[in-house]
Amino acid sequence: MPPSSGPAAAARRFAAGFPGSALVMEQLERERARWFVWLPVAFGSGIAIYFALPSEPDLWSTLALPAIALGLLLASRSASLAYVAGLMLFVMSLGFAAAKVRTETVRAPVLQQELRYADVEGVVELIEPRPTRGERLTLRVTTIKGLAADQQPARIRVRAMRKTERLRPGDTIRLRATLRPPALPAIPGGYDFSRWAWFQGLGATGFSLAPATIVSQPPGGGAHSLAREAREHLERIRHAIGERIRATVPGESGAIAVSLITGERGGITEQTNDAYRDSGLVHILSISGLHMVIMAGFVFAFARIALAAFPSIALRYATKKWAAAAALLGAISYLLISGAAIATVRATLMIAIMFVAVMLDRQALAMRNVAIAALLVLIVLPESLLDAGFQMSFAAVVSLIGAYEAVRERTGQQSRGGWLRPVAFFLGGIVLSTVIASISVAPFGVYHFHRSQQYALIANMIAVPICNLVIMPSALLTLIALPVGLEALPLAVMAKGIDVMTATAYWVASLPGAILHIGAIPEMSFALLVFGGLWLMLWQTRWRALGLAAIGAGILTSGGAEHPDILAGRGGALVAVRGTDGRYAVIGSRAGSYELTRWLERDGDNRPARDALRAKGARCDGVGCIIEKDGLRIAVAQHASATDEDCRNADILIGGPRRPRGCTRPLAVLDRWSLRDDGTHAIFLAKDPDASRARIVRVESVTQRRGARPWTERPQRRMERKANHERPSAGERDNSTVPEAGNSNSAPHIPDDDDQ
Numbered sequence: 001m002p003p004s005s006g007p008a009a010a011a012r013r014f015a016a017g018f019p020g021s022a023l024v025m026e027q028l029e030r031e032r033a034r035w036f037v038w039l040p041v042a043f044g045s046g047i048a049i050y051f052a053l054p055s056e057p058d059l060w061s062t063l064a065l066p067a068i069a070l071g072l073l074l075a076s077r078s079a080s081l082a083y084v085a086g087l088m089l090f091v092m093s094l095g096f097a098a099a100k101v102r103t104e105t106v107r108a109p110v111l112q113q114e115l116r117y118a119d120v121e122g123v124v125e126l127i128e129p130r131p132t133r134g135e136r137l138t139l140r141v142t143t144i145k146g147l148a149a150d151q152q153p154a155r156i157r158v159r160a161m162r163k164t165e166r167l168r169p170g171d172t173i174r175l176r177a178t179l180r181p182p183a184l185p186a187i188p189g190g191y192d193f194s195r196w197a198w199f200q201g202l203g204a205t206g207f208s209l210a211p212a213t214i215v216s217q218p219p220g221g222g223a224h225s226l227a228r229e230a231r232e233h234l235e236r237i238r239h240a241i242g243e244r245i246r247a248t249v250p251g252e253s254g255a256i257a258v259s260l261i262t263g264e265r266g267g268i269t270e271q272t273n274d275a276y277r278d279s280g281l282v283h284i285l286s287i288s289g290l291h292m293v294i295m296a297g298f299v300f301a302f303a304r305i306a307l308a309a310f311p312s313i314a315l316r317y318a319t320k321k322w323a324a325a326a327a328l329l330g331a332i333s334y335l336l337i338s339g340a341a342i343a344t345v346r347a348t349l350m351i352a353i354m355f356v357a358v359m360l361d362r363q364a365l366a367m368r369n370v371a372i373a374a375l376l377v378l379i380v381l382p383e384s385l386l387d388a389g390f391q392m393s394f395a396a397v398v399s400l401i402g403a404y405e406a407v408r409e410r411t412g413q414q415s416r417g418g419w420l421r422p423v424a425f426f427l428g429g430i431v432l433s434t435v436i437a438s439i440s441v442a443p444f445g446v447y448h449f450h451r452s453q454q455y456a457l458i459a460n461m462i463a464v465p466i467c468n469l470v471i472m473p474s475a476l477l478t479l480i481a482l483p484v485g486l487e488a489l490p491l492a493v494m495a496k497g498i499d500v501m502t503a504t505a506y507w508v509a510s511l512p513g514a515i516l517h518i519g520a521i522p523e524m525s526f527a528l529l530v531f532g533g534l535w536l537m538l539w540q541t542r543w544r545a546l547g548l549a550a551i552g553a554g555i556l557t558s559g560g561a562e563h564p565d566i567l568a569g570r571g572g573a574l575v576a577v578r579g580t581d582g583r584y585a586v587i588g589s590r591a592g593s594y595e596l597t598r599w600l601e602r603d604g605d606n607r608p609a610r611d612a613l614r615a616k617g618a619r620c621d622g623v624g625c626i627i628e629k630d631g632l633r634i635a636v637a638q639h640a641s642a643t644d645e646d647c648r649n650a651d652i653l654i655g656g657p658r659r660p661r662g663c664t665r666p667l668a669v670l671d672r673w674s675l676r677d678d679g680t681h682a683i684f685l686a687k688d689p690d691a692s693r694a695r696i697v698r699v700e701s702v703t704q705r706r707g708a709r710p711w712t713e714r715p716q717r718r719m720e721r722k723a724n725h726e727r728p729s730a731g732e733r734d735n736s737t738v739p740e741a742g743n744s745n746s747a748p749h750i751p752d753d754d755d756q
Contacts, residue, residue, distance in 0.1 A: 021081050027543050028084055035084075037367050037538050040374035043664075044090045046095025053642050054707035061102040102199070103710055105517040108154040110194075110713075110733045111204035113190065115179045119145035121154070121215065124171045125232075126304040127239055128266035129246075131255070134161040136266060137212070140201075145180075151204020153319075162211040169235035172215040179206035182601040184679040186598035187567065188705035189520070191448075198711035199383040234336055238262045241337065241482065248488055252502065254493040256285065263287050263339030272502065278447075278515050279508035280438065280456025281463050284501070287334075288343035288393055289350070290464075294472040295334050296351050300327035319696035324358040337479070342377060342384050343393040349373035350397075366401045368536070370394065388448040392441040392678040395533065398434060398638040399440035402537030407432075434460040443529040443554070450601045463501045470497035519604030528554030563603055565629065565694075569595050571676045572655020575636045577617070577627050583607070585617030587625050587636050595680070630685060631693025632667075651693070653682070665697055678703040 028035075050057070074088035122139035130134050138157050150501075158177050167173070182194035182205060197203070246267070249257055250500035255267030265273075265285060276282040284290070301324035308314045335348045350369045374394055377384055384390045438456045446452055453459075460603060474494035481487045503540070532550030539547075539631045567576040567584070574588035576599055583605055586596060593609040600612060618627040623639035624646065639655030646653050647663035659669040670681050679702025687694040706712045 005476075017351055025081050025084075027079075027541065030541050031539055032537060037087070037371040039091055040378060041372050041534055041538075042091035043095035043098075043375060043378050044385050046092035047099045047378060047385045048098040049092070050096045050382075053709075056103075056709050057100060057102060059104060062097050066090060066097055069093040079385060084403075095378065095382065098379060102382045106199055106201055107710060108201045108279045109151050109203055110198070110711075111153055111156075111179055111181045112151070113181070113754040115144070115146065115204075117176050118147075118179055119174070119178070120156070120177050121172065121174045122230075124167065124169050124173055125155070126235060127167060127169060128264060128430050129163075129242075129255075131269040133163075133269055134159060135163050136160070137173075139173070142201075148400060150494050153201075155201045156204040156206065157202055158205070159207040160212060161207065161209050164211040164214065167212065167214065168217075169239055170232035171217055173212040175208045175212040175216050176210060177206045177208040179292050185706070186569070187602055187701050188682050188700045188702050189566075189600055190602065190702075192706065195386075195709075195711045196383075199381075222443060238337060238339065241479075243493060244482060245478070248491045249495045253498045256498045256502065257475070257491065258493055259285050260287065260291065260471065261478065262337060263341055263344070272505070275502070275505040278451075278453060279505040280453035281461040281501070281505045281508075283392075284463060284467055285394075286389065287341060289347035289397060290467070291338075291472055291475075292331060292334065292344060292347035292351055292469055296327045296331040296355075298473060298476050299330035300324065300355075303327065311481075321359045324355040328355040329418060329469075330725070331355075334479075340518050342381070342387055342390045345377060346373045346390075346397070347392055349376055367398070367405070370397055370702070371521065376504055391448075392444045395440045395444060395530075399436050399533070400536050403432070403436050405540070406514060428672070430464065431457075431461065435465065440533065443533070444528065446518050446558075447521060447526045450518050450604060452518060453514065454516055455511055455514050462504045466497050466501050466733070470494070471501065481630045487698040515606070517601075517604045517606040519563060520561050520602045522561045525554045525558040525560070528557070562684060565685040566634065566652070566683035567599055567652045567680060568670050568675055568683070571672045571682035572636065572670065575625075575627075575634075575654055576612075577634060579615075579617050583615070584612060585615045585622070585627065586612045587618050587627065588613060602643075624655075629694070630687050631691075632685070632715075652696075657753040668699060670699070674701070 060595060069086065069090040069092075073083065073090045076083040076086045093391055118142065120139070121143045122141045125140050126138035127135055128137075136157060136159050137156065140155055141152050156179060158175070158179075182197035182202060184194065185192050215245050242262050242264055245258050245261065246254045248254070251267065252272055254267075255269075256272075259265045259268060263286075266330070268410075270283070273282070273285075276285055303326040304319060306545040307322060308321040313319065331348050331351045335344055338344050349579075350373050351738070352367045353372060377390070391605075393697070416654050434457050437459070438453075471494055473488045474497065477490035478487045478494065481490055528550050532547040532554060534547070535542050535550060536547030538544075563578075565578045568574070570588070570592050574592035575587070576584035576586045576596070579585045584599065584603065588596065590610065590613065593613075595611040596612060598611065600607060605612070618625045618636075620626075623637070625636040627634050627636070632651040633649060634641070634652045634654065635644060635650035635656075636654050638648060640642055640657060643656050643660060643663075646656065647660060647665060650666050652668050653659075653663075653666045654670045655672050655675065656669075658671045658673065659666070663669070668683065675681060681699055681701045683699050684697040685694040685698045703712070
């Protein structure tokens with residue numbers, strides 16, 4: 001083939017003819033030192049594309065993508081726009097392939113349907129105390145009576161309502177539990193717990209009313225692999241530390257102390273979690289860069305001071321390197337004790353790079369540290385890209401480093417004057433850090449949690465110094481004192497600091513207007529906000545200001561999300577219809593409060609679920625309810641005897657049997673089987689100005705929105721129903737006038753707080 005033909009040549013001609021390509025390449029050449037920090041962005045973009053697909057890609061086609069992209073890259077001239085585009089495309093294809101490979105390597109059986117009172121035997125991997133009663137157990141399954149070995153989930157999570165005494169990680173236990181498949185999203189497009197569970201190898205959740213029976217203690221050796229024994233031993237250490245702390249500091253303060261030392265947050269009440277979240281202090285409860293820097297920093301400082309006390313050592317050896325090695329060892333130890341959450345792993349990687357650079361007499365570039373940490377995390381755990389903690393952690397760090405780089409460029413050119421300057425710089429740094437971190441994580445808080453904390457600056461100005469100077473140093477002293485049984489004093493000091501911090505959280509959260517509730521924003525708006533922030537922070541020349549334009553476009557379009565007019569869930573037992581005031585009027589019971597809370601959050605409605613359930617608007621009798629919406633009559637059936645009347649009078653029928661023969665009036669019928677199998681259904685309406693009633697634009701179910709992915713595959717329920725001649729769901733029947741909702745493949749499930 002001639003050199004002037006072929007895909008690579010076509011790409012070069014396109015890039016050369018692209019308007020402004022020379023100017024773009026000139027800017028990229030000026031930023032060549034920053035190309036590396038865009039690699040995790042490209043890698044993450046490939047992962048995002050993989051998870052956004054409606055159906056699962058073929059493995060071999062996925063693995064072929066990097067080879068194709070590499071060929072195009074090698075065929076391009078270096079230092080050209082086509083080369084840069086090819087490089088980004090190649091890294092994106094690697095991210096796409098990494099996500100697919102990860103999905104296949106963690107593949108494990110998932111429970112197909114609810115099992116009541118199943119006899120379960122397994123090894124305890126994790127024990128999480130609950131704030132009210134009992135504990136939550138994660139088990140590595142040995143046997144589940146009634147399930148074949150190839151159908152047994154590898155791992156399950158069970159809420160034990162009664163605590164088992166002397167239970168430790170690594171124990172083999174037997175219990176009787178009701179098990180369910182991992183929960184479906186509460187609303188189309190909502191948080192998908194079952195996807196998270198897939199990557200954890202978690203094939204079922206459930207509850208047990210009776211305490212477990214301990215069958216055997218951990219084996220002495222040989223029965224398990226060395227890695228598994230090490231994990232179990234580490235979990236026993238973490239569990240023992242938590243028990244010692246709770247025994248010394250009981251109550252909420254002890255639960256928070258456990259959270260800050262071992263990463264276990266199960267003992268913190270929902271009210272306190274809400275207070276920390278609403279005040280903007282919830283980041284303190286999750287071990288991240290703030291905690292890791294303080295821990296490693298104190299170890300480094302203590303080691304240097306201790307070594308400096310011995311002149312024979314300090315004058316002959318590079319004690320700074322020794323201190324860096326000690327601090328690195330301390331950071332890794334804290335990582336293991338804290339449970340190795342994503343934010344902690346990121347912080348540890350960054351600190352490890354920094355201390356290794358000190359030991360090698362090299363200067364580590366901070367933004368490059370972040371890029372390396374992000375790339376390593378995404379390579380090993382591609383699914384972490386979807387985790388709100390991962391996103392907010394890296395957003396805050398990237399923004400802080402980018403801002404301080406800009407500040408350093410300006411302050412470095414100015415002469416230092418007097419002692420007031422460093423003091424002002426320190427105090428101003430606290431304020432600036434809080435403001436920058438709050439702004440950078442705000443889009444993620446809105447997108448994932450649909451809320452914004454208005455007084456986070458006030459709360460952080462009070463709580464962060466207490467955390468830095470009192471709480472975390474006391475936590476370090478506690479870890480040092482635990483082996484010799486002298487942890488009471490540092491824990492007492494730590495508890496006092498926690499009490500002040502918690503009081504601050506409750507006070508700020510109670511202030512009028514502390515929380516701004518925001519409805520779901522379009523995914524495109526979120527993508528523009530993220531891309532604009534990255535463009536602004538990762539580049540260093542003047543064209544970084546273009547990121548502000550992308551951020552502005554994201555803000556401008558954030559109000560364009562389409563919100564459902566009608567929501568139906570829980571097999572038709574929970575229905576919400578948007579009233580004339582723009583808020584949902586709800587038909588249902590308190591049993592659906594968890595699901596309803598998610599609906600209200602996504603709608604930007606600040607009402608508690610109990611208040612929404614009291615809302616007027618429906619006429620109910622013993623067999624069902626009727627509610628009007630834009631000229632449409634919606635019937636919610638609660639008994640089969642209402643079917644005939646509803647078929648004659650209703651425009652939308654929810655929760656009854658499948659459409660009977662001759663039932664032609666309703667525009668849509670959502671029977672109880674489709675609602676159970678396909679999850680919550682969202683109905684979108686539109687009303688023309690000259691029309692007497694609204695029309696149905698579309699009906700979207702949870703199953704349709706999730707697509708056909710490995711974590712959505714639950715064919716057993718549908719096959720068994722067909723074999724037993726049960727009623728079909730909306731996606732299977734031909735006589736339904738409901739707009740296509742996709743093939744259902746989900747087992748019935750009633751989500752609760754413990755499933756999420």
